[in-house]
Amino acid sequence: MQEQYRTIAREGVHETEINRSRFLCALAPAATEKEAQEFIARVRKEHPTATHNCFAYVIGADASVQKASDDGEPGGTAGVPMLQMLTRREVRYAVAVVTRYYGGVKLGAGGLIRAYGGVVGEALDALGTVVRQRFRLATVTVDHQRAGKLENDLRATGRAVREVRYAEAVTIEIGIPEADVDALRAWLADTTAGTATLELGGEAYGDA
Numbered sequence: 001m002q003e004q005y006r007t008i009a010r011e012g013v014h015e016t017e018i019n020r021s022r023f024l025c026a027l028a029p030a031a032t033e034k035e036a037q038e039f040i041a042r043v044r045k046e047h048p049t050a051t052h053n054c055f056a057y058v059i060g061a062d063a064s065v066q067k068a069s070d071d072g073e074p075g076g077t078a079g080v081p082m083l084q085m086l087t088r089r090e091v092r093y094a095v096a097v098v099t100r101y102y103g104g105v106k107l108g109a110g111g112l113i114r115a116y117g118g119v120v121g122e123a124l125d126a127l128g129t130v131v132r133q134r135f136r137l138a139t140v141t142v143d144h145q146r147a148g149k150l151e152n153d154l155r156a157t158g159r160a161v162r163e164v165r166y167a168e169a170v171t172i173e174i175g176i177p178e179a180d181v182d183a184l185r186a187w188l189a190d191t192t193a194g195t196a197t198l199e200l201g202g203e204a205y206g207d208a
Contacts, residue, residue, distance in 0.1 A: 004133045005061040005092040005205065014123035018115045020103025021051075025123035027096050033059050033067075036095035043097040051102040054116060056083035057095035061134075061205065063087060073100075073116075077109050081117030089124055096120050135160070135175040137201035138184070142170055146192050153191060159184070160206060175206050 011028040026043045030036035036057040044053045052071045056079050059065035066087070068079030082096050098116055107115055142150050147170035154161055160175040176184055181200065188196045 004131050006090050006129045006131050007093045008091065008124070009128040009130045012123070012127040014119065014126045016119050016122060017103075019105040019107055019111070021105065021107070021115070022099075022101040022103065023115060023119045024099040024101075025096060025119040026099070027094065027120075027123050027127055029093055030057060030059065030095045031093055033057070033065055036067075039095050040097050043099065047099045049101075050099045052078065052100045053097055054078035054082060054100070055095065055097045056080075056086055056120070058083070058086050058092050061092055061132075063092055073112060074109055077112035078116045081113045082120045085117045085120040085124070089121070089129070091124065091129060096123070132205040133177070134203060134205055136178050136181060136203055137162075138174050138176055138181070139199045139201060140172045140174060140188065140196055141199070142172070142192055142196040144170055146195065147172070150192060150196065157187075173201075175204065 008027050008029045013024055013026045015022065015024045017023070028039045030039060036059060040053070040055045047053060052073055054069055054071045054073060056068040057066070066083055068083040070076065070078040078098065082098060086094060086096060098119055140150070144166070151161060151164060151172055154172065154174060161172060162175055163173040165171045185198055188198055
């Protein structure tokens, strides 16, 4: 499993003009292939009169799902260069749709490849990317007396506190790098005089 991956910071659109053709690149994060396909359908609906709506998406931290479409452009001149730009920039869980409004000047195969790949690169620069780090979910259970200070200490030492629940005891859900588990156990025992318990959960990705 990948330790980290890069994805799009936010959904957005970047527009550029090449030889009188308008190219609009819509980018969005997509957790699943279904989300990617829904985004593509949405963009197509927004631009029904466009000459082409080409797309590419990469799903999975290890880029296990990759799809691209030229949508009527000559084979390999649109979707593939878009996909190559996403994979070259190591972007995952992301979908790109490039909408082209033809301006009357033919670009040729080389020009199309540069245009479609280039506009995705420009859009990535404009919208920005974020790195997601793999971490382990863990639940710390502690008594009410120590909970407030422990939560503050966890935050102060840079550990990601995800949720705090108050019941008979207080449970604090945190995310930690796998390598930090043993150190956290020792630190907890020391900080709470051995009264806190630590339960490990599954894995997830979060902001690095």
